Amino acid sequence: LAKTTQPISMDSYEGQEVNITCSHNNIATNDYITWYQQFPSQGPRFIIQGYKTKVTNEVASLFIPADRKSSTLSLPRVSLSDTAVYYCLVVLNNAGNMLTFGGGTRLMVKP
Amino acid sequence: DTGVSQDPRHKITKRGQNVTFRCDPISEHNRLYWYRQTLGQGPEFLTYFQNEAQLEKSRLLSDRFSAERPKGSFSTLEIQRTEQGDSAMYLCASSQIDPYQETQYFGPGTRLLVL
Numbered sequence: 001l002a003k004t005t006q007p008i009s010m011d012s013y014e015g016q017e018v019n020i021t022c023s024h025n026n027i028a029t030n031d032y033i034t035w036y037q038q039f040p041s042q043g044p045r046f047i048i049q050g051y052k053t054k055v056t057n058e059v060a061s062l063f064i065p066a067d068r069k070s071s072t073l074s075l076p077r078v079s080l081s082d083t084a085v086y087y088c089l090v091v092l093n094n095a096g097n098m099l100t101f102g103g104g105t106r107l108m109v110k111p
Numbered sequence: 112d113t114g115v116s117q118d119p120r121h122k123i124t125k126r127g128q129n130v131t132f133r134c135d136p137i138s139e140h141n142r143l144y145w146y147r148q149t150l151g152q153g154p155e156f157l158t159y160f161q162n163e164a165q166l167e168k169s170r171l172l173s174d175r176f177s178a179e180r181p182k183g184s185f186s187t188l189e190i191q192r193t194e195q196g197d198s199a200m201y202l203c204a205s206s207q208i209d210p211y212q213e214t215q216y217f218g219p220g221t222r223l224l225v226l
Contacts, residue, residue, distance in 0.1 A: 032212050043115075043202050043217030044154065051212070087153055091213070098144065098167065099204075099215060101153025 004088045009106040018075040020105050022088030025069050033064060033071045036087045038104070044087060048073070075107075083109045113137060115218035117203050123224045124193055131189045132221045136205030143186050144215060145178055146202040147171065154202055160186060161208075193225045 006022040024033070032051045036044035048055055048062045050071070055062045061074040075082060085104040116135045124130050136143045142161050146154035157176070158168045162183040172178075175193075180186040190197055200222050204215040 034214070036217075041200075041220070041222065043204075043220045046214055046216060049212055049214060098156030098159065098169070099146075099154070100156070104153055 004090055004102050006086075006088050006102065006105045008103065009108070011108045011110060012078055013110050014079055015077050018078050018082070018107060018109075020073045020075075020086055020088070020107070021070055022073070023070045024088070024090045027068050027090050028092070031090045031092055033062065033068075034089045034091050034099075035060070035062065035073050036089065036101075038085045038087065044101075047086075049091075078107075078109045080109050080111060083107060115203055115205050115216055117201075117218040117221050119221055120219060121222050121224075123226065125226050126193060126195060128193055129189065129191045130193060130223065131187055132201055132203075132223075134186045134188070134203030134205075134218060136184070136186070136203070137207075137216055140205035140207050140216075141183070142206045142208060142213070142215075143180055144204040144206070145186070145188050146204065146217075148200040148202060148220070149198075157188075190223075193223075195225045198223055198225045 004022050004024045012018045034049040035047045037047050038044040048060050050062045052064050063072040087104040118133045144159040145157040148154040156169050157172050158178050160180040163180050175191045178188045200220040202220045204217045206213050206215045
């Protein structure tokens with residue numbers, strides 16, 4: 001599975017847009033990109049996933065450039081409740097395989 | 112609530128005791144996964160089932176660990192002769208096979224403390 005690299009931590013303020021970039025230089029043709037959010041003492045919560053270009057849902061947007069070697073999770077107008085760890089994962093399509101989590105990005109939203 | 116559920120949410124046990132955790136996946140999800148997460152780390156894969164068949168096991172799953180999914184619905188994870196190093200959050204996730212993008216949905220986890 002492609003290894004991912006993302007910042008260890010980020011700080012932001014309420015109301016700002018937050019962009020978390022993840023690099024995955026060795027992504028393979030059949031891999032897709034998935035992001036999870038995790039609060040302390042809870043299981044990871046699925047946020048968004050995509051294969052290429054841009055994906056948007058009610059929570060976030062995911063931008064994937066043409067070479068797919070990186071991706072950016074965009075959280076619009078964050079609030080204090082968005083303080084969490086965000087994990088970027090590259091997943092082999094339909095392999096029934098395990099998810100390989102890295103250390104994630106600890107986002108701290110300040111008032 | 113139609114999400115993944117896990118029971119118990121918390122378990123404190125003494126070293127050497129056996130413990131069993133249960134996971135109820137999202138209805139009709141045919142894949143079920145177990146992960147373990149220690150403080151400050153991301154979850155680590157332990158094993159997964161497709162229907163009732165256990166298809167893959169991590170080297171983290173020592174002989175003291177056993178998982179079952181007897182009817183292809185709920186699953187149990189048993190740890191025998193617990194050790195202090197087994198203290199962790201045990202997470203269950205389920206998914207539906209998808210030809211394009213499979214999404215795993217996680218339960219709230221069972222936090223185990225071995226004294």
